[in-house]
Amino acid sequence: MNSADIATIKSLLATPQNIVIIPHKNPDGDAIGSCLGLSKFLDCLGQNSTVVAPNDYPKFLKWIPGNEEILNFERENSQSKRLIEEATLIFTLDFNHLSRTGQMESYLEAASADFIMIDHHQQPSDYARVTYSDVSMSSTCEMVYNFIDSLDGVSKISKDIATCLYVGIMTDTGSFKYASTTSQTHRVVAQLIDKGAENMQIHQQVFDNNSPARLHLLGVALNNLVILEKYKTAYITMSQDELDKHNYSKGDTEGFVNYGLTLDGIIFAVIFIENKEEGIIKISFRSIGDFSANEFAREHFNGGGHTNAAGGRSDFNMEETTERFIELLKNYQKQLNS
Known part of the structure; x- marks a missing residue:
C-alpha cells in the first residue's frame, strides 16, 4: 500500500466503525x-467487526479460531443484510469484483x-475507496499481514491471528511449493510461527x-x-451422480485438480465438476510455467484467477464441455509444447 492509502x-x-x-x-x-x-486484529483496535460469508465452506476450515462467529448469508440472511446496511466500513x-459474492x-x-479491498487476483474493479491489490503476492493472508504491519500492528498479532493467517498462506501456496512463494513469504510465516502458529497441527487439521x-x-476422480x-x-x-454416490460434502474435491500436474510432462490440469443445482459445470484450471490458466479461463469459460490457478464455468453438459475444451486445446498446442 502507498502512504496515501495507509x-x-x-x-x-x-x-x-461498524x-x-x-x-x-x-x-x-x-x-x-x-x-x-x-477481524481479530480489528477487534484489538477496539473496532466492531463481523465476517459475513456468502455461503457455506468446507468442514476442514471450521476449526479455525473465530469460525463460530462467521455469519452465513444464506442461512442468516436477515441479520447479514442488516449488518451490511448498517456498516460504515x-x-x-x-x-476483486462484487459479482464473486x-x-x-x-x-x-x-x-x-x-470499501477497502485486499486481494491478489488479476484485473481488480474500482468499487473500493482503498484498493490494496498485488498479483505478485502468495495469498491474501500475506497481504493482511502486510496491512497489519503498515498500521504498526505486528505486536498485536496473537496466536489466533497468526493461526488464521498461516492457514491461508499454507493453502494458497500449495504448502509453499507454488512460484508465488517468495523469501518474504517465508519470513512472514516465520513471524507467524514465532507468534504462536503451530505449523504441524495446522497442516494436520487442514x-x-x-x-x-x-x-x-478421490479414487473415482483418478x-x-x-x-x-x-x-x-x-x-x-x-x-x-458420482458425487452423490459418495456422499459429497462441500470441499471434498478440493485439490483433486492438482493430481494432474504430478504427472511427468503435464503442464496443464483441469477438473470438470457437474453441479445440477446450479445447472453448470464448475471448472478448475492449474498450470505450470508460462502457460496462463487465468487467460484460458477468462477467454473461454467465464472465469479467471491467477496465472497458474483459475476457475471457470460452462453452461453446457459434461460431454459438450469436454469436447469444446479438447477442441480449444488445438489452438494452444504450440504454447503448451514450447
Missing part, C-alpha cells in the same frame, strides 16, 4: 483465514459504507481429516483422469 485507513480506523468483512462465494482457506485474521478480501452482490452495491467417502471419491499427451494436458471429470 493514511486513509488510519483515519477511517481512528474512530469506532465493520463487515466479506470473503468470496465458496470461500477457501485463504479467504476464511484472511477474514478471521483481519466494508472490507472485501480475496476477490453471488447473491450478496446487489446488497453490497447498495451499501453506503466505504489436510489430514479426510472422511472415507472423500478418499473413495479413475476418470484423461491424459492428452500431445497437449501436455490432463483432465478429470466428476458427474453429479
